[in-house]
Amino acid sequence: MDPALLVEWLVKSGVIIFLILTGFAYLTLFERRVLARIQVRIGPNRAGPLGLLQPLADGIKLLFKEEVIPDKADKVIFILAPVLTVIPAFVLLAVIPLGPEISILGRSYSLSLAGDVNVGVLYLLAVASISVYGIVLAGWSSNNKYALLGGLRSAAQMISYELVLGLAFIGPILLANSMSLKDIIQAQSRVWFIVLQPIGFLLFLVASIAEVNRAPFDMPEAEQELTAGYHVEYSGMKFALFFMAEYGKMIVVSFITASLFLGGYLGPFVDKLPLLGPIYLLVKVTLILFFMIWVRATWPRIRYDRLMALGWKVLLPIGLLNIIITAILVILVGGY
Amino acid sequence: MLAALLKGLWTTLRSMFEPPVTYQYPEVKRPVRDRYKGRHYLQRYDNGLEKCIGCSLCAVACPADAIFVESSENTDENRYSPGERYASTYEINMLRCIFCGYCEDACPTEAIVLGHNYELSFTNRRDAIYTKDMLINPVSIAGQPTPMKVEAGQFDRAIPEMEDPK
Numbered sequence: 001m002d003p004a005l006l007v008e009w010l011v012k013s014g015v016i017i018f019l020i021l022t023g024f025a026y027l028t029l030f031e032r033r034v035l036a037r038i039q040v041r042i043g044p045n046r047a048g049p050l051g052l053l054q055p056l057a058d059g060i061k062l063l064f065k066e067e068v069i070p071d072k073a074d075k076v077i078f079i080l081a082p083v084l085t086v087i088p089a090f091v092l093l094a095v096i097p098l099g100p101e102i103s104i105l106g107r108s109y110s111l112s113l114a115g116d117v118n119v120g121v122l123y124l125l126a127v128a129s130i131s132v133y134g135i136v137l138a139g140w141s142s143n144n145k146y147a148l149l150g151g152l153r154s155a156a157q158m159i160s161y162e163l164v165l166g167l168a169f170i171g172p173i174l175l176a177n178s179m180s181l182k183d184i185i186q187a188q189s190r191v192w193f194i195v196l197q198p199i200g201f202l203l204f205l206v207a208s209i210a211e212v213n214r215a216p217f218d219m220p221e222a223e224q225e226l227t228a229g230y231h232v233e234y235s236g237m238k239f240a241l242f243f244m245a246e247y248g249k250m251i252v253v254s255f256i257t258a259s260l261f262l263g264g265y266l267g268p269f270v271d272k273l274p275l276l277g278p279i280y281l282l283v284k285v286t287l288i289l290f291f292m293i294w295v296r297a298t299w300p301r302i303r304y305d306r307l308m309a310l311g312w313k314v315l316l317p318i319g320l321l322n323i324i325i326t327a328i329l330v331i332l333v334g335g336y
Numbered sequence: 337m338l339a340a341l342l343k344g345l346w347t348t349l350r351s352m353f354e355p356p357v358t359y360q361y362p363e364v365k366r367p368v369r370d371r372y373k374g375r376h377y378l379q380r381y382d383n384g385l386e387k388c389i390g391c392s393l394c395a396v397a398c399p400a401d402a403i404f405v406e407s408s409e410n411t412d413e414n415r416y417s418p419g420e421r422y423a424s425t426y427e428i429n430m431l432r433c434i435f436c437g438y439c440e441d442a443c444p445t446e447a448i449v450l451g452h453n454y455e456l457s458f459t460n461r462r463d464a465i466y467t468k469d470m471l472i473n474p475v476s477i478a479g480q481p482t483p484m485k486v487e488a489g490q491f492d493r494a495i496p497e498m499e500d501p502k
Contacts, residue, residue: 039351040354040355041358042360
């Protein structure tokens, strides 16, 4: 194997891990500040300038917390569950192109860890659903009724909304005639898929918020009914891992949304200055993240039976209809 | 339904641009109400004598059992307060106190008054016990420090006709 390739991969992995970890840390601060502003407060502004050291303080605090493992818990699974939840959030980003190919010193680099995977979308869908195992196992191994209920709810919710998510993925795939994320982004060079697939975009947005268990679909951790759902029994760093998984998935889902529907790294002058690509992508991701926080601050949690009804009776038929119409139009127009 | 959802989003977005209502606490302090019940102060008369006569009614009235009073005899050579007795020990455990103000209501001489200070913090339990030295007001300009030497028979009544400090 080419040693330069190995170094390239190592550097890229480092960048991705760094991106998710700092992204996670500052997303918590961003969320707290935005929520505070929406509630006409100021939010954390004491630790460091503008409260920028707040995530650090939170992290140190969590590190020093006592790790409690319940006596009747299934210990191996109990420890394994947060790890299982957090890993998918990290590896998901591997196939997402952060920018166009750039060439440094005569070598061209693609700005994604795995390069151009030809079934990238399939990979995303497959890996994204792995983390539900972590949540279900966490709920089950805690030996606590609230945790178990939270875990079961999350399983049911993920299965219901995974379908819609998959259906929403198919729209861009049909239009780009490819499952590679790079091709899908390149196909949006004329017009973003949000314009051609507005219903698909909405479906994707709803399903992805449900997929990452965010409000208004945060049934698995509904504070009022389940105290904290699947992570009631977790403390210290293990709790932080669940937190990290939730926010990491938020970030990754925003990356996916930006890539599939908002043109990914595309923007004016990207073909001349390839390094603008990651910046455009980051701006789009931030906007989507802001939208998620905004939604959390606005809408109350949807009731459990309505969540199921919405998934199966409303979103699924609309998704199917959307695909049929898209497919027919693609054939009639003769490919996008 | 969709219109209602969007209206909700619009409302929260608009509230983002209102000025925050937060007081930046240690720098900016919100004034308390006149009748706010903060930490206690033991009052004095204008001439410097303590109002507290060590009757322990405050300790009896206290629902949290936070007050401890020990009284001793006044003499005309060593006079702390009018009447027979004064509080030689007066302690309030601020960890127990619930700031209900019953002590203030029970006091026959209006010696204990709940003030406006709410910034009570301590790093260990012993510091939470406020002693008489910490609770009592300083002597006013017109008065003398206690114990004072007075003429016999001048302050025999526990509730004398005396002016409060202005």
